[in-house]
Amino acid sequence: MSGHGAQACHLVFLRCDGDRAIGCVVLHVLDETCTGTFILDQNVIDAIRHCLRNYSTLELRVSAYYDDGGLSGGTLERPALQRLLTDIDRHKVDLIVVYKVDRLTRSLADFAKIVEVFDAHGVSFVSVTQQFNTTTSMGRLTLNMLLSVAQFEREVTGERIRDKIAASKKKGMWMGGPPPLGYDVEDKKLVVNATEAKIVGKLFQLYLELGNVRSLMHEAEHQGIVTKRRQSGDRTTGGKPFTRGNLYQLLHNPLYAGKIPHKGKTYPGQHQAIIDPETWKAVQQLLSQNASTRQSSQNIKGIGAKPAGTYPCTA
Template sequence: MKVALYIRVSTEEQAREGFSIPEQKDRLKAFCIAHGWHDYEFYIDDGYSAKDTNRPAFQRLMENIRNRRIQMVMTTKIDRLTRRLIDLLTFVEELDVYQCTYKSASETFDTGTAVGRMVLQLLGVFAEFERERIAERVRENMYHAAKQGKAVTTPCFGYDVVAGQYVVNEQEAKWVRKMAEMALNGHGTWNIAKMLNEHHVLTKRGREWTSKAVRIFLWDNEMLRGNLVWNQHTRKKGKTVERPSSEWLFVENTHEPILDSATYERLQAVLEQHQRAAPRSKHSDFLLSGIVFCGHCGSKMYGLNTAIKRARNREYRPPVKYLCSGYSKKGRCFHHYIHSSVLDEQVINEIISFGQCDLTVPVPTVVVQEQQLRGDITQAKRQLAFLDERFQRQIRAFEIGILDEQQLLDAKQRLAAEKTEVLQKIQALEKTLQTEISPEVVQKKIRERIAVLKEVVADDDRDRLKNIVRELVHQVTVYDGSQIEITFSV
């Protein structure tokens, strides 16, 4: 009879007595010798959690079971196999199919009998309960560590962890500043990735940069300006998903920033403009693709490459144009268009002319920072509601006897302190909203970006021009194929 001796140690358990690999090996080997089983083989997963069965040695074990090379599987304890009841039941069911049994060196049961299978399922329930309790304790410890500004997550590019704190890695930080500078000067994420790879700069995981990696790194990465966001993501069915913002823990000024707040805010505004463009618009040859709209029906006007025509024994291509999609795709408008070269030139000239005139006259503007600030205020108010809900749960726990009176008072005091922090944050955001989004600030930003646009036009760099236009212009509205209206974005 061939016996498979399965051993597993998770990272957290390696220092725990009774869980080390040598101890498990000695115990299982002694168990086999005592029962006269000499044909055995070890399957070892070192540093793998029991939260799922995605482990190399376990998968190799299952493959050998399916090929009928194994007649028995044995572990020191059931939780070495798995801590999820559904995984355990699936495992036992598959063992039955291939005439294989399971034994535990610590628990006295045998899956070859009905009673043994029942006991196994009961133990599986307790193993899963223990795993969830451990997860709760770990999350609670991480929550309190994060509130104190300690390093609880892997540092991003530009930082290292030293003595439990995030510390700037200057060799990486200089490239972070370069990335931000390029983005603010109109370079896209593809150009930034190309620059990094040409200088042999690798990501934190030792890989080459991609356009997507650059965008994910720069977008909404609060760590770059010295803040910590914890509990933002979770794993579900093997995928990383974002939690509701009300469950996030946001702690300000936990470490030295690489980018100051003003630079960080400008960077997010630039990335927001690029994000607004549809995927096809980003790679389109049309300068204004994705931001041109029909003034009559509100539909987008899309760039249309005209087909080659033949006349008088010669081929020619008519000028490319922007066409109203409301007419061409939905039949709800009338046929009108504008040549792309005409619109591009008209938009550039009008933007430059704005910079030469008195901007005390209000211009149509969408303020991205205002939208972000209002979003942050909404998120903070949701966090307040979440704290109230947490206190209600503490009261229910007191009512049913889980918490005593002193524990309830401690919880109340702790939550009151957290609410004070959130309220102060809301007040600061509202003050910023009132003072920094003034008409004077908006006009100054428009003038600065128009100055950059002039430089890019002079350099004849179309890719940068496309990015700068998207950073500066929220929407171009076209009427009757000739008149245009520009809505700025800052």
């Protein structure tokens, strides 16, 4: 069992067993002091009794834990939720009790799919804090309204996050992710790695001298130039010979010119450039020229090709 702070139990599924309900806590548990038994308060009992109608007292014996802590309720691709749906399919579940409906899903469309599964297997659904259940038409209407609000809040939050990222990038701020060859991250900012920066500068100069990425790839391999090595615990990644794709990505990366890219535009970055403006411009012009040459060559080859299904007349 894992703790997530002082939170109420968010999702429980129940299986009838005489005058008791045997169930599993799903998604979150109360805290690390939780034991294997939960005594529910009267409001919860009333909500459950509305569906099962058989309990004078109700105690849940926890037979297993399902924890999707840290995963967004905006997706159904959550391990514990998928196991729950599997148990429903195997007829192991009679009633699902949630602390709050958006703990199960925040998407109205996703919940509609889940409700279809519930109905197909005779599973009832109760939200403890929102006092409704899916056994009545009014309960379903209330549920749809609550889910619509939850989905709206999720979308608004997403828009705010996207707006914040866009505003930060327009200010030239690094917004995270693995730093490219030539840079490290310190205090959430890009700083030049002097040793790697020399390699980046050499690759740009070699490209101008050799004239194409294929030759650059072979020369880089000949000189033992490899991709950025990254350390994560005991695991090391990178440090491999450059592919053509790697090199195209490197040569097109505006970070090296001191710029921050965002949606097809670039903004002056708060980090130090590795490539001077003249070299950057020359490389971009050569890349564009080579791309145009390749396209023209492909078009010329296509002119002489006969359309499929055409044959010379032999009459």
